[in-house]
Amino acid sequence: MGSFEGPTLDDPVTVGGVSVPNRLYRAPLLECAGNGPDAVETLVAELEPTAASGVGLVFQGASIVTADGGCAAPNMTRVHDPEFVADLSGVTDAVHDHGGKIFLQLAHGGLRSQAVWHAGFRERTPDHSELAVSRPPWQLRALGRFGLLDLAPDVMTTDEVTDLAAQFGRVAGYAADAGYDGIHLSGANMGIVQQFLSPLYNRRDDAFGDGPDDPPGTGGVAFLEAVHDAVRDHAGSIPLVTKVPAETAAPRVVRRHLTREDAVRIATRLAEVGYDGLVPVEVSTFWDTSVVRGAYPERAWAAEDMQAGYAAAFGGPVRARVVAALNRLQSRRFPAESAWNGPLCRAVRDRVDVPVFCEGGVRHRDTCDELLGGDDSACDLVGMGRPFYAEPRLGARLLSSGGDARALCESCNNCTVPQVTGAPGTCRTPSVVRERSALDRDGRYD
Numbered sequence: 001m002g003s004f005e006g007p008t009l010d011d012p013v014t015v016g017g018v019s020v021p022n023r024l025y026r027a028p029l030l031e032c033a034g035n036g037p038d039a040v041e042t043l044v045a046e047l048e049p050t051a052a053s054g055v056g057l058v059f060q061g062a063s064i065v066t067a068d069g070g071c072a073a074p075n076m077t078r079v080h081d082p083e084f085v086a087d088l089s090g091v092t093d094a095v096h097d098h099g100g101k102i103f104l105q106l107a108h109g110g111l112r113s114q115a116v117w118h119a120g121f122r123e124r125t126p127d128h129s130e131l132a133v134s135r136p137p138w139q140l141r142a143l144g145r146f147g148l149l150d151l152a153p154d155v156m157t158t159d160e161v162t163d164l165a166a167q168f169g170r171v172a173g174y175a176a177d178a179g180y181d182g183i184h185l186s187g188a189n190m191g192i193v194q195q196f197l198s199p200l201y202n203r204r205d206d207a208f209g210d211g212p213d214d215p216p217g218t219g220g221v222a223f224l225e226a227v228h229d230a231v232r233d234h235a236g237s238i239p240l241v242t243k244v245p246a247e248t249a250a251p252r253v254v255r256r257h258l259t260r261e262d263a264v265r266i267a268t269r270l271a272e273v274g275y276d277g278l279v280p281v282e283v284s285t286f287w288d289t290s291v292v293r294g295a296y297p298e299r300a301w302a303a304e305d306m307q308a309g310y311a312a313a314f315g316g317p318v319r320a321r322v323v324a325a326l327n328r329l330q331s332r333r334f335p336a337e338s339a340w341n342g343p344l345c346r347a348v349r350d351r352v353d354v355p356v357f358c359e360g361g362v363r364h365r366d367t368c369d370e371l372l373g374g375d376d377s378a379c380d381l382v383g384m385g386r387p388f389y390a391e392p393r394l395g396a397r398l399l400s401s402g403g404d405a406r407a408l409c410e411s412c413n414n415c416t417v418p419q420v421t422g423a424p425g426t427c428r429t430p431s432v433v434r435e436r437s438a439l440d441r442d443g444r445y446d
């Protein structure tokens with residue numbers, strides 16, 4: 001193992017007053033648990049093994065705060081109903097039984113909702129509309145004219161924005177009652193929070209927009225401030241963490257986007273507002289593969305049993321092939337990269353006193369320790385996403401291990417595409433699944 005001056009992955013850390021036993025977290029990932037009678041069971045099956053393997057903090061994936069709309073993918077879980085959220089104590093108990101902590105990620109898709117992109121969903125709900133921060137940007141309107149998207153934006157009034165912020169707060173209260181240790185806001189991945197922050201999407205002229213002399217993101221920070229205050233009203237001092245986007249992966253033609261400097265300024269302001277942790281991420285202004293950098297998922301696109309689902313999602317087999325071709329181009333632009341958010345995290349950490357969380361392409365134990373305690377440390381906790389699909393009990397191999405321990409995940413993205421059909425998140429690369437089975441037989445996850 002390399003030698004590090006600062007903390008390592010095995011050391012405890014405090015987030016907003018909550019003690020976390022070590023610095024490894026499971027980044028939020030779709031669990032596709034829905035809201036049916038099996039939702040709690042599905043979530044426990046997904047998250048408990050990770051906690052049992054010693055992972056200090058589990059972020060449950062994006063959960064939608066409203067009763068209608070807002071789901072970016074099929075089969076997401078809604079958390080607007082206090083009775084349903086109370087039952088999620090089965091999930092928090094399962095994690096707590098192993099000494100871990102669990103935060104719930106709250107989200108709304110806005111213009112990224114299924115109603116906009118999922119052809120089958122659009123057919124089933126012809127009268128849909130979706131919450132919008134402002135009139136959609138021309139790039140999305142152009143895709144709408146070609147029939148690739150279906151935009152029926154419901155641009156929020158000032159009162160509706162205030163109500164949405166209050167709804168985030170109410171749900172945080174339900175989550176606190178169900179035993180969640182903290183709240184994570186889905187501030188990136190093109191959801192509604194990013195749409196408030198992004199100068200491409202936010203053209204509002206009220207208190208939730210950027211004034212003519214304001215730097216980009218000012219209106220979004222006002223929304224995040226309203227969410228913060230609502231969370232404090234309903235859930236007291238519960239730790240509150242958010243992703244903070246730098247839109248550095250935006251296509252060059254998109255001039256209005258958040259730069260790295262904008263993201264650092266926004267993060268600094270959010271720490272002043274009272275956010276207890278920040279997850280800086282380099283993303284795009286559009287829904288592309290910059291969030292999950294890696295290879296073109298050849299196997300997933302070719303899978304026989306997925307073709308009908310892809311056709312239903314994208315509006316026919318020809319359009320599905322067009323999306324696959326775009327995916328191929330994107331994977332050339334956003335190949336796998338180790339710890340791609342490290343430099344942004346480092347820049348934020350230089351400016352704030354609250355914990356900074358770093359995720360994206362981290363696969364080696366040595367990399368974790370370097371990000372945490374190396375000469376040029378970048379963060380206070382290190383997260384992984386896809387590696388937990390490949391090895392739900394990965395913590396057992398990475399924690400208290402030698403520096404050469406490495407997650408099996410190859411960032412091939414075969415697990416990501418099938419989720420547009422509502423298929424569960426699981427590793428779909430046979431060689432990796434075989435390796436996991438071999439490690440399992442050797443007792444490496446015990």
Ligand SMILES: Cc1cc2nc3c(=O)[nH]c(=O)nc-3n(C[C@H](O)[C@H](O)[C@H](O)COP(=O)(O)O)c2cc1C
Nearest residue numbers: 027028029030061062291292360361384385386416
């Ligand atoms: C299938 C899938 C679903 C995801 N769902 C979410 C989510 O619900 N909320 C979120 O903030 N990020 C989500 N992400 C992004 C991850 O949290 C993480 O940032 C990303 O996977 C990069 O980390 P990795 O290289 O370790 O996978 C998702 C990623 C994948 C692959």
Ligand code: SF4
Nearest residue numbers: 409410412413415427
């Ligand atoms: S399919 Fe498996 S190896 Fe490929 S990115 Fe997903 S979890 Fe990782």
